[in-house]
Amino acid sequence: MKDLLKSLRYTLLALVASLLVGAIIIVITDVDALKSGDFGKAFSTVFNAYKSLFQGSFWGVRSISNTIAGTTPLLLSGLAVSIAFKGGLFNIGATGQMLAGGMTSLWVGFAFDGPGWLQVPLAVAAGAIGGAIFGGIAGLLKARTGAHEVITTIMLNSIASFLVLWLLKTTLFQREGRPDPISKPISEASRLPRLFGFLDGRVDLVAHAGFIVALLATLFYWWLLKRTTVGFELRATGLNSDAAKYAGMKTKSLMVIAMLFAGGFAGMAGATEVLGTYGYASTSLAGNIGFDAIAVALLGQSSPIGTLVSALLFGALQAGGRSMQANTDVPVDLIIVLRALIVMFVAAPLLVKAMFRVKSQVVSQGQTFRGWGG
């Protein structure tokens, strides 16, 4: 609990620091205000931008719904990167695993025609399996041949995106009458129910039950790490694979297991996007989420609660950024800058400590991958 508060404090300080730097960026890019030397106006631009950023992420049902919708895939794919980190691997392939999971869940989504209570869990599970197979390939390659997972997962990302492009052009998937790679819609029974569906008529409330899936996945991740034998082996291998080997653990199998779980989480991210957000699949299904997931995992230091908090933060920034762009002159790109700054400040705890004069000798360092030597 103490560690949690400590890590939260640094995340919070990093957030404040990056908002400060972001304010400077807003001011110096506001040419009119600079020319006229009107700093009162510059200040009000910053204030309004941050106000609508906050309102767009937490103020009202719609904002909260947007934040939840943005958080869902970030959390699941963040777990995919986190569990790989725990096992000592750097999974850059969440994008590819998401695409794989999205396609398998899509296929279940319109290939079967069951009742919703059966159809939805089946499709989510299919997504997890599809992603796990795709992630498992990278794990197997590393265990068998020593091929570094950073290389193989990046390559598998390309393979996945072209595979999806091809699949979406096949008669099995392509929507009738459309020349572009876009899939048939899944049946209404296969859609993840909307969380705020009880508020009739509000179609703009996009949050869906994928968030519940993501929360359950986070709980599972915690249970796996802290309570299970496999989780114990994974952590030991990730922290010191030599000692794990000396202790008789099968470190190569554990690499594959870590990547299977990683792919499973990312596959569920793809599935919830298809089954919840879109209702169909396209090539832009995974977007940048697979890479943002790396930042989520790093910021959350790969811990279950940390990943949850940082996914929520990123989801909120994403939701708020859109409203900031709509209501003020500040472009949504500022969000990318803010996110980069947050990660930078978290990666440089000494800098944040110096800025806020925090007195403490040790900053807990999260578990990340071992590097190229491993």
Added chain:
Amino acid sequence: MFLPRVRDGLVNFLIERLASSLFSATHCGVDPKMKLELRGITKRFPGVVANDDVNLSISTGEVLALVGENGAGKSTLMNVLYGLYKADEGEILIDDSAVRFTSPADAISAGIGMVHQHFMLVPVFTVAENVVLGIEPTKRFGALDIDKARQLVREVSDRYNLDLDPDAIVEDLPVGVRQRVEIVKVLMRDAKIVVFDEPTAVLTPSEIIEFFSIVRTLIAAGKGVVFITHKLKEALTIADRINVLRRGKVAGAADPKTATEAQIAEMMVGRAVQLTVNKKPATPGDAVLNVQNLSVVDPDGRKVVDDISFVVHAGEIVGVAGVQGNGQTELVETLSGLRRLNSGQITLDGKDVTHSSPRDLHTSGMGHIPEDRQLQGLVTGMSITENLVLTRYHDGMFSDGVKMKWPKAKEIAKELVANYDIRTSDPEQLASTLSGGNQQKVIVARELSRDIRLVLAAQPTRGIDVGSIEYIHEQIVKERDSGTAVLIVSTELDEVMALSDRVLVMYRGKIVAELDPKKVSHMDVGLYMAGSRPTESAGAKS
């Protein structure tokens, strides 16, 4: 145009200063005198006082040994002296006037040099390139004047009999020679007082003797030497004065001419210490480990273990002595299932385990204390409890196959922490918070508390404090007396001789002698270790 000229000017100035210092030194024969004093140094870290009102003085022309257990505050004190840490209280005086060091650069310019335990060298650079790193002599336009660098290395090397080739690549050099490169680096920066942090930890016995002669040369040339160590024999051999640190305080001083090892050990630990191992004669039983014609070839194609055969019986300790790098590491890795063998057969308790995995060997009754506790023995980022079950977490007692039974593990961990004297306030703390000796006790507790027939211990007491060494030796003897077979592999000859009932000497992958430690002298074993054979009469004893 302007900047390079300024820089050239600066560099030339540095070289001139360097050259003039060398010049003056060669002329006078010895450096001018200097006295360094630490007064009332206190350095606190959160939750611990690393140095508590420490007073120390050292003058040129003498060797001061600073001894103490791991964690006694030796390194902290030297880092304060070297400007890496700022002391919370106290002051540093040079020739009776107070100085302030805010960085190593300050300490260096005041004439203090430090040779760290882990060398700060660029492996792919030559000796000359490494030595001038940071004070490079340059020609016009900032080009490195490597000839000048070579010449400087040669001069210093000749003056102090260091025998260094300026063009050798550092990564090709043995550890002892790399250490001399570090010494040249320090001398070139005009150090009057040289601090050596555990300099002998990485050296072979013959390199240690060479190191001592270098220290004597330095003293003769008017330098002062601070020798940080926990090896008492070495402190007694080389030092003019010995200061003992215990828990951050100066526990006392000793005169090497009159003091004994036991007296200093008592000062270090705070109580009387058993330096020899107390054991009854062994009563060997049946063969437990039987190794026949074992050969191992490394990936480079070298035969690192060459047709070795030996037997370890229940209730006896067999020691393998040898200089580091003669195949002991590979032998242990093969026996513990981590390395493939090329030919031969291994049986454990009559069962063929030639190709068994580490897990199979664990369950067949092998306890393994690996060579490097931090890299191989422990996951230091995990708790003490987790480390205590690291080799048997899969046992039905701790796992139902899916879930871990953590309450049971915690209960056992508490018992082990108490029974094996592991000093910690809470077994849920990370293993990295423990001192080296206590980390080693975690491994010993984990391996010996299992139901085992054989203990395979590699370097079981390397780099740990006297108290822990004593304790671990006791535990190993106790394990022997309960009928377990023990194989000890250690490069510390004293340890092998003290613990073993039988000694095997390894040289270049072969067992070159089997000796009775009670009937053979250290000197003769040393000769076998170096690949030569003692005279006929000594050989007949074996």
